[in-house]
Amino acid sequence: MASSPTDQELLTAAARGDQAAFSQLYQRYRNRVYGFAYRMLGAQVVAEDVTHEAFLLLIRQPERYQVARGSLLTFLCAVARNHIFQHLRRQERYAPEPVETSGECDEAGAGRSFDPLSGLLERELAAKVEAALAMLPVAQREVLVLREYQELSYEEIATVIGADLNVVKARLYRARQALAKRLAPYLSAEIAPRA
Amino acid sequence: MNCQEINHQLGELLDQALEPAQAAAVERHLRYCAECQAELERLRALNTALQSVEPPMASASLDERVIAAFRLRHGRARDVSEASGWRAWLFNSFVVPKPALALMAALLVGASALAYRAGEIMGTRLPAIEPPAQADYRIAPPVESVRVIYVKAPGGCARPNLRQTAPRQPGSAKAPDARLVALQLETQTSASEAGIDYTTSAALESFEPVKDPSVRIIKGGNQ
Numbered sequence: 001m002a003s004s005p006t007d008q009e010l011l012t013a014a015a016r017g018d019q020a021a022f023s024q025l026y027q028r029y030r031n032r033v034y035g036f037a038y039r040m041l042g043a044q045v046v047a048e049d050v051t052h053e054a055f056l057l058l059i060r061q062p063e064r065y066q067v068a069r070g071s072l073l074t075f076l077c078a079v080a081r082n083h084i085f086q087h088l089r090r091q092e093r094y095a096p097e098p099v100e101t102s103g104e105c106d107e108a109g110a111g112r113s114f115d116p117l118s119g120l121l122e123r124e125l126a127a128k129v130e131a132a133l134a135m136l137p138v139a140q141r142e143v144l145v146l147r148e149y150q151e152l153s154y155e156e157i158a159t160v161i162g163a164d165l166n167v168v169k170a171r172l173y174r175a176r177q178a179l180a181k182r183l184a185p186y187l188s189a190e191i192a193p194r195a
Numbered sequence: 196m197n198c199q200e201i202n203h204q205l206g207e208l209l210d211q212a213l214e215p216a217q218a219a220a221v222e223r224h225l226r227y228c229a230e231c232q233a234e235l236e237r238l239r240a241l242n243t244a245l246q247s248v249e250p251p252m253a254s255a256s257l258d259e260r261v262i263a264a265f266r267l268r269h270g271r272a273r274d275v276s277e278a279s280g281w282r283a284w285l286f287n288s289f290v291v292p293k294p295a296l297a298l299m300a301a302l303l304v305g306a307s308a309l310a311y312r313a314g315e316i317m318g319t320r321l322p323a324i325e326p327p328a329q330a331d332y333r334i335a336p337p338v339e340s341v342r343v344i345y346v347k348a349p350g351g352c353a354r355p356n357l358r359q360t361a362p363r364q365p366g367s368a369k370a371p372d373a374r375l376v377a378l379q380l381e382t383q384t385s386a387s388e389a390g391i392d393y394t395t396s397a398a399l400e401s402f403e404p405v406k407d408p409s410v411r412i413i414k415g416g417n418q
Contacts (some may be wrong), residue, residue: 038251
């Protein structure tokens with residue numbers, strides 16, 4: 001069975017104009033980059049702009065990605081991060097979009113639970129989590145998003161944010177403590193009774 | 196290790212980011228510390244709550260923009276592979292690289308300039324449109340500077356270069372008052388400034404300064 005091509009192989013082919021290779025690469029990381037941007041900025045349009053800019057750099061200057069420096073996802077997240085912070089600097093404060101589920105989200109939510117009440121509680125919890133995330137300082141929010149949603153390792157997170165490992169650990173700790181405190185009423189029901 | 200140090204490592208334990216020896220030490224502590232166990236459970240619940248958030252979905256327009264950017268970068272105006280039959284032939288025929296297009300445009304402009312110049316030399320240039328013999332000066336009067344002297348003289352004195360508009364009263368024994376009848380002149384001046392012609396009409400009292408230095412203005416009484 002042929003293994004899927006590596007990121008470097010796809011990028012090399014894309015640099016030569018192979019649209020299929022680029023499309024495969026794009027589909028591989030689009031949601032990850034977009035998810036990072038969206039959770040940092042809270043706005044779909046801006047998050048799409050950031051995602052577009054990240055891949056635009058890859059299109060125009062594929063040589064900027066160096067395998068030795070880390071994974072392609074790390075590179076894309078780092079590029080996206082620059083644009084995210086440019087946007088945040090233009091804003092006074094981070095204001096997430098109103099929590100209004102689209103049709104897609106509603107369908108996804110209904111698909112996960114047939115119980116309307118539990119579905120409602122899940123959506124309420126999700127809304128609270130998003131709001132709590134939005135209230136985190138940017139420095140803590142980005143390490144938490146990169147860890148919890150992008151599933152980057154501590155070392156990869158350190159590469160993206162340009163800081164050392166201890167900074168990543170400290171920010172993650174503070175972010176989790178802050179979130180746990182804000183979401184305490186919702187977390188108490190989740191805690192399993194001691195055996 | 197004390198509970199505070201253990202608490203700082205619980206997140207790393209969940210993330211499997213601890214060295215094996217460190218992880219073993221934390222787990223040993225957890226066996227005997229209920230508070231740290233509760234803290235670990237709280238972090239697990241937080242992790243579960245964080246995953247409850249639906250992943251955001253990008254719109255289809257994002258894909259279109261990115262793919263369009265790729266095509267633009269690599270010189271393809273449209274995806275010829277999507278066309279078929281005579282349309283594919285037509286698109287292939289008109290797919291011209293950008294540098295060639297720029298060169299063609301430059302050649303076209305240059306050829307047009309040469310052709311125009313050649314027409315001049317050969318005498319085939321279209322006759323120039325001459326203006327009509329009589330210009331309509333009502334629209335654009337010629338610029339001229341007019342020397343204007345104003346006098347406003349209640350109690351003023353005669354001036355040799357002034358015209359007295361007030362006629363002598365016939366039969367008057369008394370010589371006409373040396374004072375000038377108060378004149379109120381309404382005149383027009385034309386002056387130019389930086390190529391812009393303008394015409395002003397002004398009563399004596401409200402005369403605006405004229406930019407033309409050849410125009411003198413005398414105002415006020417007893418002069």
